[in-house]
Amino acid sequence: MPSTSTSGRAWPNPWWHLSGPGLFFAATYFLISMSPSLLPRTWYYQGVISGLCAAAGYGLGVVLAWVVRRIARLVQLRVSVSRETEHVLRVALPILSVVAVTALTVSNVRSQGRTAEFLGLSPLRPLDWVWAIALAVALAALLLAIARGLRRATHRLAEAAGQVLPRTLASIVAIVVVGTATLWVSDSVVFHRGMQAMAASAAQVNARQPAGRSVPSSVFVSGGPGSLEAYASLGFQGQMFVTNVSRATLIQAATGRPAKEPIRVYAGRGDDRTIEQVADAVVAELRRTRAFERKVVAVITTTGTGWVDDWSAKSIEYLTGGDSAIAAMQYSYVPSAVALLTDRETPREAGRVLFDKIHAEVSRLPEDRRPRLVVGGESLGSYGGHAAFADADDMLRRADGGVWVGTPSFTRIHAELTGARTPGSPQVAPVVEDGRHFRFATNAAELTHDYYGRDYGEWAFPRYVYAQHPSDPVVWWNPSTLGAEPEWLREPRGRDVNPDVTWIPFVTFWQLTTDMAVGHDPADGFGHRYGAELVPAWGAVLGGEPDDDYSRVIAGVQQAVQRAR
Known part of the structure; x- marks a missing residue:
């Protein structure tokens, strides 16, 4: 009282x-x-x-x-x-x-x-x-x-x-005024100033040159001799990407077969460049390096910082014997978590514009001279890369396969495929049309059979792999968990998830939010850490079989891969 x-x-x-x-x-x-x-x-x-x-x-x-x-x-x-x-x-x-x-x-x-x-x-x-x-x-x-x-x-x-x-009206006016002022301060001062500070810090990182790296000497990468893109303009992650290119000698040592020098092209997002202009710069680099004469052209949509997972990139290069070109571009330099909160449209625009321009170049070639056009991306990169396609059927029509890694479950095509899964298959590993074109895998073994060990039918081309761990918070984070229990928590827990995990209103959302911040702490195969399992995934997409012997390729990539982000 x-x-x-x-x-x-x-x-x-x-x-x-x-x-x-x-x-x-x-x-x-x-x-x-x-x-x-x-x-x-x-x-x-x-x-x-x-x-x-x-x-x-x-x-x-x-x-x-x-x-x-x-x-x-x-x-x-x-x-x-x-x-x-x-x-x-x-x-x-x-x-x-x-x-x-x-x-x-x-x-x-x-x-x-x-x-x-x-x-x-x-x-x-x-x-x-x-x-x-x-x-x-x-x-x-x-x-x-x-x-x-x-x-x-x-x-x-x-x-x-x-x-x-009057008293009642005065109370209403006071609530509206204080509420409006609070929202303005929270949004304009606290949130936006915080995001600006993070962006400024990210810009400083982007402007730095990776330690121990120098201007590449290969004509087959952006920033190298004859490149239309200055090495300094690529940004921190772009410089990491082009200097991590696989060497033909290492590919040959791992595969035992002759290899070419792979192509990696990249363009940075300068302050004076639009998304369209950056994508045009990537296409110009592809033309310069004669990338459309290669066996495979891969369009990889980057994360918020412009990062490309080296496991995916090197898997493509080793599996094709270097007869490949990988194209990527920077659309931002802030961490993916910040990009998700502040701007979800730019990753989608980047993924759509870059693929459309490269697809147009490939389509102009005679059919017998066209390279295989594949796509990929991880986390926010996968989210953005999906925007190039109207739906799953469009993905089958316009690209020759791809590997999507740690895809956020709110990505539209991912959600549509998951919603159309075979009854009885879990949300963490949906079965779609008996794995005819799309296969969701929580580990490499699930490229040939479903989560419960039942063999898939024929895997027709184009082939797509969704690599996702049950313990990956990037996949399962969704604002809807604030007030609604997701399906993956109504089903038996994934094999790498503590059975004690349960949905709690409001709490689960914040738990998943902080889980994303430590998603890379576990070893490969858990959380948001994808490594050797991507080799057979890309092997199957590029024409091999998922149960082929990839041990030599995995060993070669393992020795050369760079995991810095």
């Missing part, structure tokens, strides 16, 4: 007052936030999740208590208990609460440890949990202080407006 003065006037509760129902829900959400998710979390990510969830739980408790009180007043409901019952409750509830909190905390800590064991990682230490709890409390307190400050500002504004307006 609010305190009163001797004159009977009600005063607001002191700043240190905390709502009982609010605390109950805050503690509940705090404990739930420690439950396991796809990947083990660092102490600071655990602290952020727990702080956000505790603050949300407190707000929910306060709102529910307010609603219950109003309803009780309307129906004139009063609940009372005897003194003996009240005494028992006062004694028993704290004891039961301590026991429940201790048991749930121990269970969650152990379960997170099992998640780490699943992935071969180390669980959080006791001191890490102390730091996580401290950060959570600090963050929750900060958010609560901000909320109370906004409430106080609303009350004061309502009192001032009440001098000239």
Whole structure:
């Protein structure tokens, strides 16, 4: 109850007052936030999740208590208990609460440890949990202080407006004004300034030259002799891409067959270049290097920083004996997570424009002289690359195959294929038309059979592979998990996912969000780490069979691949 003065006037509760129902829900959400998710979390990510969830739980408790009180007043409901019952409750509830909190905390800590064991990682230490709890409390307190400050500002504004307006209208005006101001500050100041700071930091990284790398000497790569693109203009990831090109001697040593020097072309996104102009620059580089005379031309859509996975690139080069050209372009230099939050259209535009221009070049060639045109991309790159196609049938018509890696599940064609899967096949590994053209694989073995070991039928060309791990948060992150349970959590958990993982409203979304930040921490084959499994995937797409012996190629790529991002 609010305190009163001797004159009977009600005063607001002191700043240190905390709502009982609010605390109950805050503690509940705090404990739930420690439950396991796809990947083990660092102490600071655990602290952020727990702080956000505790603050949300407190707000929910306060709102529910307010609603219950109003309803009780309307129906004139009063609940009372005897003194003996009240005494028992006062004694028993704290004891039961301590026991429940201790048991749930121990269970969650152990379960997170099992998640780490699943992935071969180390669980959080006791001191890490102390730091996580401290950060959570600090963050929750900060958010609560901000909320109370906004409430106080609303009350004061309502009192001032009440001098000239009716009380109800004054309250509405105060809520609208404070709400609008809060949204403006959150969006224009906090969010956009934060994104600008991240973009500025990313721009500095993009302007740096990778350590130990120099201007390439090969005429078959952008930035090399005769290139139309200056090496410095390629950006950090572009320079990494062209200097990581496979050498013909290494390809020959791994395959035992004669090899050519592969082609890699790339164009950076300068401040004065449009997406169209960057794509035109890539096509000009393809013409310069006579890339359309190669056996395979691969269009790879990059991630937000302009990165191309070297496992995919080298797989193509080794499997074709270097008779290949890989084209990529930079459309941004910010991390994919930032790009997802701020601009989802640019990756799609880049994927669409680059493929369309290269497809037009290939289509102008006589049919008997056309290279095989394949596509690929990882995470945000896969999301953007899919925009080149109207639907799955269009993908079959216009390209000769591809490997999509860690594709976000909200990617339209991915979602349509998953939705059309054979009944009984899981969302983590859908079966589409018995694997005739599209095969979803959680590991290399699933290129020949489904998740439950049942053999596929004939694999017709064009062939497409969707490589996706059940433990990859990039695949399963989706804003819809805030309030709706996804299918992959209604089904039996994937083989590399802790069986204890379950859907929790609001909590699961934030768990997956922080899981994305540590997606590359596990070894290859888990999380967002795809490695040797891409060799047989590309082998099948390029004309081989998924169960061929790729051991020599895998060993060769393993020695030369660069995993820096």
